[in-house]
Amino acid sequence: xxxxxxxxxxxxxxxxxxxxxxxxxxxxxxxxxxxxxxxxxxxxxxxxxxxxxxxxxxxxxxxxxxxxxxxxxxxxxxxxxxxxxxxxxxxxxxxxxxxxxxxxxxxxxxxxxxxxxxxxxxxxxxxxxxxxxxxxxxxxxxxxxxxxxxxxxxxxxxxxxxxxxxxxxxxxxxxxxxxxxxxxxxxxxxxxxxxxxxxxxxxxxxxxxxxxxxxxxxxxxxxxxxxxxxxxxxxxxxxxxxxxxxxxxxxxxxxxxxxxxxxxxxxxxxxxxxxxxxxxxxxxxxxxx
Amino acid sequence: xxxxxxxxxxxxxxxxxxxxxxxxxxxxxxxxxxxxxxxxxxxxxxxxxxxxxxxxxxxxxxxxxxxxxxxxxxxxxxxxxxxxxxxxxxxxx
Numbered sequence: 258x259x260x261x262x263x264x265x266x267x268x269x270x271x272x273x274x275x276x277x278x279x280x281x282x283x284x285x286x287x288x289x290x291x292x293x294x295x296x297x298x299x300x301x302x303x304x305x306x307x308x309x310x311x312x313x314x315x316x317x318x319x320x321x322x323x324x325x326x327x328x329x330x331x332x333x334x335x336x337x338x339x340x341x342x343x344x345x346x347x348x349x350x351x352x353x354x355x356x357x358x359x360x361x362x363x364x365x366x367x368x369x370x371x372x373x374x375x376x377x378x379x380x381x382x383x384x385x386x387x388x389x390x391x392x393x394x395x396x397x398x399x400x401x402x403x404x405x406x407x408x409x410x411x412x413x414x415x416x417x418x419x420x421x422x423x424x425x426x427x428x429x430x431x432x433x434x435x436x437x438x439x440x441x442x443x444x445x446x447x448x449x450x451x452x453x454x455x456x457x458x459x460x461x462x463x464x465x466x467x468x469x470x471x472x473x474x475x476x477x478x479x480x481x482x483x484x485x486x487x488x489x490x491x492x493x494x495x496x497x498x499x500x501x502x503x504x505x506x507x508x509x510x511x512x513x514x515x516x517x518x519x520x521x522x523x524x525x526x527x528x529x530x531x532x533x534x535x536x537x538x539x540x541x542x543x544x545x546x
Numbered sequence: 547x548x549x550x551x552x553x554x555x556x557x558x559x560x561x562x563x564x565x566x567x568x569x570x571x572x573x574x575x576x577x578x579x580x581x582x583x584x585x586x587x588x589x590x591x592x593x594x595x596x597x598x599x600x601x602x603x604x605x606x607x608x609x610x611x612x613x614x615x616x617x618x619x620x621x622x623x624x625x626x627x628x629x630x631x632x633x634x635x636x637x638x639x
Contacts, residue, residue, distance in 0.1 A: 299558060
């Protein structure tokens, strides 16, 4: 039975169309990646500075007494899960959600706050009753959204609803790699603030103007805001990188498939022609005979 | 005159990183000046004008809130928002 030439041609055509789409998506993601990566990198110094400063201050003055450094006994743990709004980005969301599911299974009392439509839709199905809030359709990074989120989290912590808050997000390692990560948000852990050991041995004795309390009141909200901002930037950068890679692979697969099918088409066409020639020749032979 | 390194950083990016001789900042308790080799300090700032002096050259920028840190002859100004410095930095793209 000869292969259906028309069906083959249609398939090749459709695969080539898909290829055009995946290639376009790859290029769009590449452009977005460049943009968000720039944003992410240029916003790092701010957080690093505050972090270092907080770490140093925590060493010297009575910072540890501040409520945001205190472990809270009341309330439940809260996990803030960062995912993307859109799919077609490989295992990106699956990896994050897998880690989130593990944490949730280990921590039956924990509550959830989900960023991104993919994460919300997934977690709703399994842990709908544990979700206390979500944010979808974030679009590009903007200060207002991050302010709102950090405000909400801070309030919840101050009111004693949450004993601790952890962020689950994809850490951007490189274009080809992002690693799901769990990071403490509140209460603050000065040990994670990157103060070197020599420095810890001889802390800098800062003058705090106008007062230590006031300095902490100004520093801490900015730190928390900045942390959310950077986490979101990192999520988006990882998302675009993941999509770029996924679409690159898809384009390559299309190429491969189209090549294989073209070969099959040519073979089938050749076979059909050969059959026809044989028929004609044998017909002519019969007449001449 | 001795100078020190001053960095101005906002949430979005580092907008200034140069050697300066003196800076005048709007502290919550009033303006104060910082020369080289100042004692380590962390100061909360209110909205206002920051004067940055390099030799005989003074640059003026507006900030809305933030704070200033100084240690080991290295000053860092973390501003919430900042205007008046775009001239030298925003030349990319």
